[in-house]
Amino acid sequence: KAGVTQTPRYLIKTRGQQVTLSCSPISGHRSVSWYQQTPGQGLQFLFEYFSETQRNKGNFPGRFSGRQFSNSRSEMNVSTLELGDSALYLCASSLPATNTEAFFGQGTRLTVV
């Protein structure tokens, strides 16, 4: 069974640009969540999508958005990039039930210069 796949693995962007990250969940997983990981801050929840609908949202500005497609693949978009957006962005997929194990992807390392 293939794991969670995130693309690209690395990105370098300039301040003010926008970026789109992609996540393909494990087959059969309809819940996809996104987290931002930075040193000292741990993992901070961005949002969760389930059946193409945003089910939960964290405390991030509106520049961070996402969507989910009918095949459960998800994308995350960050507009007007700031230096502070540099981080590892992790996607996790779970079975449809709540409070189940989150399977993480390898992450996308975003560097904003």
Added chain:
Amino acid sequence: GENVEQHPSTLSVQEGDSAVIKCTYSDSASNYFPWYKQELGKRPQLIIDIRSNVGEKKDQRIAVTLNKTAKHFSLHITETQPEDSAVYFCAASKSQGNQFYFGTGTSLTVIP
């Protein structure tokens, strides 16, 4: 929202000793508490979890305890081995999907 605090931030133990990591949470509605292990350069992976209707759970050398009244839960690793060296994250969640609030992590080093 939920706030999860984790201590210590770094922990060094001799091989064979025990390691304990503690977390507290603020929202009494949280009812699911997983622990993730993240080795350097790798993705976080679930090592054990506990639900609010259980006080303790054990899996070989790893155990987790939960005190709902005090709103804290702990990870216990016995007979530590060098391969246990990693960053450990605790998390808390309510029954509203798969939204996890993570602690800031504990970097565990097991000295051979």
